[in-house]
Amino acid sequence: MIKKxxxxxxxxxxxxxxxxxxxxxDINKKSITVSIGVDYVNDNIEFSGEVAxxxxxxxxxxxxxxSDVYKMLSYGKTFEEARVNYDSVNPFSVFLGAxxxxxxxxxYAKKGIEPYLNRIDHLYDYRKTLLSxxxxxxxxxxxxxxxxxxxxxGFLIEDIMEHxxxxxxxxxxxxxxxxxxxxLGEIGYLLPYIGxxxxxxxxxxxxxxxxxxxxxxxxxxxxxxxxxxLAKEPKIIQIINSSNNEKNKISFRxxxxxxxxxxxxxxxxxxxxxxxxxxxxxxxxxxxEPISDEYTKILENKISExxxxxxxxxxxxxxxxxxxxxxxxxxxxxxxHPEIYEKIDWEDAFTKANINVNVNTKIxxxxxxxxxxxxxx
Amino acid sequence: MNESLTNxxxxxxxxxxxxxxxxxxxxxxxxxxAGTGGWFTLxxxxxxxxxxxxxxxxxxxxxxxxxxxxxxxxxxxxxxASIFMIIYIIYYFMxxxxxxxxxxxxxxxxxxxxxxxxxxxxLFLSVVYYAVIKKLEVIARICEIYGLILIIGYITIxxxxxxxxxxINLRPFFVAGDLQAYLNATLVTIFPxxxxxILTIISFNKKKNNKRVxxxxxxxxxxxxxxxxxxxxxxxSIMGVDGIVHYKDALFATIRRVDIKSLQFLERIDGIxxxxxxMGMFCTASIEAYGSxxxxxxxxxxxxxxxxxxxxxxxxxxVGQIPKTIDDVEKIMDYISYCTLITAGFIPMILFLITKxxxxxKKIR
Numbered sequence: 047m048i049k050k051x052x053x054x055x056x057x058x059x060x061x062x063x064x065x066x067x068x069x070x071x072d073i074n075k076k077s078i079t080v081s082i083g084v085d086y087v088n089d090n091i092e093f094s095g096e097v098a099x100x101x102x103x104x105x106x107x108x109x110x111x112x113s114d115v116y117k118m119l120s121y122g123k124t125f126e127e128a129r130v131n132y133d134s135v136n137p138f139s140v141f142l143g144a145x146x147x148x149x150x151x152x153x154y155a156k157k158g159i160e161p162y163l164n165r166i167d168h169l170y171d172y173r174k175t176l177l178s179x180x181x182x183x184x185x186x187x188x189x190x191x192x193x194x195x196x197x198x199x200g201f202l203i204e205d206i207m208e209h210x211x212x213x214x215x216x217x218x219x220x221x222x223x224x225x226x227x228x229x230l231g232e233i234g235y236l237l238p239y240i241g242x243x244x245x246x247x248x249x250x251x252x253x254x255x256x257x258x259x260x261x262x263x264x265x266x267x268x269x270x271x272x273x274x275x276l277a278k279e280p281k282i283i284q285i286i287n288s289s290n291n292e293k294n295k296i297s298f299r300x301x302x303x304x305x306x307x308x309x310x311x312x313x314x315x316x317x318x319x320x321x322x323x324x325x326x327x328x329x330x331x332x333x334x335e336p337i338s339d340e341y342t343k344i345l346e347n348k349i350s351e352x353x354x355x356x357x358x359x360x361x362x363x364x365x366x367x368x369x370x371x372x373x374x375x376x377x378x379x380x381x382x383h384p385e386i387y388e389k390i391d392w393e394d395a396f397t398k399a400n401i402n403v404n405v406n407t408k409i410x411x412x413x414x415x416x417x418x419x420x421x422x423x
Numbered sequence: 424m425n426e427s428l429t430n431x432x433x434x435x436x437x438x439x440x441x442x443x444x445x446x447x448x449x450x451x452x453x454x455x456x457a458g459t460g461g462w463f464t465l466x467x468x469x470x471x472x473x474x475x476x477x478x479x480x481x482x483x484x485x486x487x488x489x490x491x492x493x494x495x496x497x498x499x500x501x502x503x504a505s506i507f508m509i510i511y512i513i514y515y516f517m518x519x520x521x522x523x524x525x526x527x528x529x530x531x532x533x534x535x536x537x538x539x540x541x542x543x544x545x546l547f548l549s550v551v552y553y554a555v556i557k558k559l560e561v562i563a564r565i566c567e568i569y570g571l572i573l574i575i576g577y578i579t580i581x582x583x584x585x586x587x588x589x590x591i592n593l594r595p596f597f598v599a600g601d602l603q604a605y606l607n608a609t610l611v612t613i614f615p616x617x618x619x620x621i622l623t624i625i626s627f628n629k630k631k632n633n634k635r636v637x638x639x640x641x642x643x644x645x646x647x648x649x650x651x652x653x654x655x656x657x658x659x660s661i662m663g664v665d666g667i668v669h670y671k672d673a674l675f676a677t678i679r680r681v682d683i684k685s686l687q688f689l690e691r692i693d694g695i696x697x698x699x700x701x702m703g704m705f706c707t708a709s710i711e712a713y714g715s716x717x718x719x720x721x722x723x724x725x726x727x728x729x730x731x732x733x734x735x736x737x738x739x740x741x742v743g744q745i746p747k748t749i750d751d752v753e754k755i756m757d758y759i760s761y762c763t764l765i766t767a768g769f770i771p772m773i774l775f776l777i778t779k780x781x782x783x784x785k786k787i788r
Contacts, residue, residue: 175682222680229666381594
């Protein structure tokens with residue numbers, strides 16, 4: 047009997063102690079944030095964003111899903127003040143774990159986004175894999191756009207960036223990576239730059255951040271050099287003008303098969319060698335033309351040349367205009383020459399560095415078409 | 424009274440007690456002291472721990488069916504043996520008390536923000552109590568089952584993490600000029616291995632434990648060393664050496680920075696990791712609690728084992744609440760970790776030397 051009582055007691059104890067009791071909160075009692083905008087307005091920090099409007103999918107099903115969003119807005123001298131202001135009008139506690147994107151307004155980005163990145167890092171419920179972007183228009187305006195292509199502005203931005211980066215045409219820097227870059231010091235980083243064009247949100251290029259402050263913008267048309275160096279699996283479309291026929295253009299998709307970055311230190315100067323092995327796939331020609339083996343060689347050289355120019359262009363800009371190592375070459379140099387790295391000033395060394403780019407291309411297939419087919423009649 | 428275990432159970436007991444709370448801050452501690460060459464430091468620490476393990480296993484192997492209580496009485500006399508026992512009892516007691524407190528603090532800080540620490544402690548302790556009164560054999564079986572889950576879990580998670588990391592963060596692998604720093608760091612990195620001294624309270628059985636027990640225990644320590652290297656390297660590959668040193672909970676911080684899109688069910692790895700980590704904590708705490716209660720029961724033979732365990736657990740709950748802040752607990756943990764050099768290294772070494780000098784090993788054979 048006593049044994050049974052003991053068991054009953056143990057079970058009831060553990061039920062009482064089941065610790066989530068203190069932390070449990072009904073989903074309807076939380077305001078689930080989808081996106082956050084941070085900007086600077088009249089010397090105040092402005093939080094804007096979207097909160098999920100939860101609704102049953104249909105009457106039969108009890109599953110809640112996001113169908114729409116509320117807009118939120120609050121001000122304060124500090125993040126904390128802004129949060130207090132927000133809490134004083136908001137009936138439910140904020141849950142940040144489902145946030146898709148943090149949008150920094152250009153004004154705020156120019157003053158430095160590091161405080162907010164640290165906030166993301168240390169607030170428990172924020173995902174550290176959150177996407178951060180910089181917006182040309184104030185985030186408040188961004189969130190007022192009527193979205194037709196997606197659930198909300200936050201989802202739209204995340205989906206656009208995911209689409210761009212999975213296509214190998216852009217970067218998807220998550221907060222964790224940015225923090226690693228900040229912690230390394232001496233290097234800059236890049237954030238996606240978005241804006242409103244023709245009533246919808248558009249990916250415009252990359253925002254250059256030095257010491258976590260916005261110092262320049264790289265237009266989307268000029269970003270391929272960066273993608274070749276930094277993207278996980280770059281896939282860049284290149285159009286080559288045919289030399290035989292003025293009207294004709296040949297479209298290639300290029301992949302990076304091997305990317306090798308080697309550094310050296312000779313006579314007090316840093317040398318960085320970038321070797322790229324590209325594979326190019328012929329997608330189509332504007333007008334069908336035979337392509338001989340010699341002509342393939344010429345095309346390969348043209349593709350290499352173009353990629354090399356793209357990369358050299360962006361390196362030149364980084365060295366002279368931004369004066370900042372946005373490619374993270376410091377990591378490579380430190381790995382290979384840790385003792386020299388400790389002694390030199392990397393920013394200075396990078397701007398004076400001798401950077402060689404070497405691109406090799408091989409055209410691997412011609413998408414199952416045969417431009418050299420013989421004609422019988 | 425003394426229970427015996429199979430070779431495999433002994434190996435898993437080692438895994439259970441060693442791989443516990445220490446893994447959380449391991450990457451930070453290793454990187455702080457040895458940078459990217461941490462793997463080398465860990466290898467050195469593993470080698471030293473293997474020597475300790477060999478000595479302790481040897482003691483148990485020579486003195487069959489005896490635990491440290493009996494053979495230290497024979498080897499050093501009653502007075503010194505009592506001092507040793509007090510050291511071990513206090514050591515195990517403080518260790519499991521503080522580990523439970525730390526684990527509760529870590530859970531409170533990361534997941535259950537509103538739950539009070541005492542509630543988490545009480546929950547842990549009640550489960551530990553249940554395990555302790557079931558005695559060593561049951562704890563060993565739990566360790567076998569949990570150990571396997573832990574090994575598979577840690578390896579899967581950290582390989583997945585490693586696949587997301589950048590190789591460049593791991594370099595330079597070895598800087599010859601830093602050799603001195605690597606060697607100095609060995610002393611610090613040895614603490615995550617603390618726990619092998621548990622072998623002193625396991626009595627070896629003639630039938631169950633043949634010479635192969637040496638292989639089991641030392642290989643297990645070697646395996647833990649390799650697992651630690653995997654954990655540290657995977658964390659550095661994500662965070663980089665500059666970042667990781669700021670996080671006392673480096674392992675959590677790393678895992679929260681990883682998002683594996685292609686493995687949807689692993690998208691929030693921290694949830695899975697937390698479960699596994701708590702299982703590890705439970706193994707560690709229950710073995711240590713058992714060690715403390717077991718050695719006490721050798722003295723208080725009149726008190727029923729279950730009652731003694733209950734008293735110890737209540738005491739642990741009270742002692743666990745005494746430190747006011749998490750920093751206090753950390754300081755106590757630091758002192759306890761230095762104690763491990765005595766309990767795992769110094770005392771067994773003395774007993775080992777006496778055994779050798781008195782030629783006990785030959786007499787028994």
